[in-house]
Amino acid sequence: MAIGPRAFFYRLRSWFHRRELDVWYDPAYRLPLSGIEQLGLEPRRADFVAFWLRESRAVVGSAMRAPRRVSYSDLARVHTPGLLESLGRPETLAHVFSVDPSDVQVDEVMATVRLACGATIEAARETVRTRRPALNLLGGFHHAGPASAGGNCPVNDIAVAIAALRSEGFVGRVVVLDLDAHPPDGLALCLLDDTSRWIGSLSGSDWGRMEGVDDVILPEGTGDGQYLHALAALIGRMPRPQLAFVIAGGDVLAGDRFGRLGLSLEGARLRDLMVAAELEGVPSVWLPGGGYHRDSWRVLAGTGMALATGSLEPIPRNYDPLAERFADISESLTLEQLGQSGEFTLDDLEESLGLGPRRRRLLLGFYTASGMEHALYRYGIFDQLQRLGYGHFRVAFDTAGLGERVRLFGEAQGAEHLLVELILEKRRVAAHDVLYVHWLSLRNPLARFSELRPRLPGQDVPGLGLAREAGEMLALMALRLGLTGVVYRPAHYHTAFPARHYFSFVDHDRQGRFEALMRDLAGVPLVEATAALDEGCVQMNGQPYVWEADEMAFWLRESTAEPGEVAAERERVKFTLVPRPAAKAAT
């Protein structure tokens, strides 16, 4: 090829203007699996992207399309009765998504999968009709074969969509450009008998030969330049199709847990722009495929921007779609909905005079229990909990030792369960009034611990997978109460680690040691790292180190920390893992 990918891009950029793009999305795209996030998958990816595309006005609201669930007769064109039957069992879905069967509510998980698959079909029909590109925010399940499910792919949405169109008389050539970091093993099997198909794949893993696939395997850590050259060559061999499916994989990013191609966000965007330019005028369905990195959503949002605006402009580094969305919801909640009306009642009078029973009607002097229930509903928490198998929610307040306690109960399997327990206090820390979180427990009593999801210190049942939502709600609570931050004391390494992007230790030296610990234990699974700290198997500069449960803060205003203070301590200390003391010999 005579010109480099960048020149190729700039030459083609002039072709782009803001164009129409149809986007398929449903809030139920979030997989209702409370343990999935621990496996590296961001279940909120589609939510983040839909929110960003609307907020940035890359896509107008009317272009957002709500999918319908695929029918079993559509699925049966591709998949065997045996496979489809097996998807009714929690064990099968648990295996596909690498979670414990106790975490699977079959109907809810299948609702997510069927909505995504239905959307891929509708997107294909629509793009053939309009010739506008179509983006489905969940799909590209390329590992599912006719009789086999696996690798997060219960069914093959692309094969099912092609079969649906074929059954409706579409005879044109179909190409699938698979730019996920893994090869399309299941898809190749599904399309074996389709003589008008071409599959091209650019991946970073060699899984052996696949019949009917132009399969390019790139070395580990390929990077943008080499990747885009290989892509240009692959595109050069692609026949001109009447319908294209593009799996714009999110797992191409450097640092992805399972992908090894090592692209930057800009590289991924250039990838999409190159392909979009090549497919100009060709009906195309774009799908996200995998993505196991904190920034995977930015790849998919970038695909949307590439298609809708042709822009290379990055998404602002500090943009957090969850924080933005929750802040919007918070703004729309009125004081009357959340807390007291301001009227002083006879009960209040009796209580203030010490005549009536002491009640805890207002949390932190502001929130009523029903106000809290309303907020949980508006933030979508009840929807998520419902999909995990709970209903009939109830919030209760009381006082408990250190502060004020909030408990959320929900019913499942004929019993009421404690789902959330929270102990809060307004307190002064480092000369600031903060919301002090003495205790936060998010509990999913229907789920069980397993090898895939081991028990962490301090847990009695697995978590709900809603820690980020809880964190945002606490920050917004602090904001509403006029406080400057949220503070808690992480009892273990594993309770500090997930908060690392938002919280920092109030003490700068302590933060330095925390950062050094993360640096030196990188690559050690969190469960093992936290256990090693609890069991005295970590040394700092050669001396035994005990986890320091100091205060961590999320400041709502600018942090006052000097980067140098943290860095000095970080560089001073070095952590090492030492073997456990030998267990007593069995007798």
Ligand SMILES: [Zn+2]
């Ligand atoms: Zn993949």
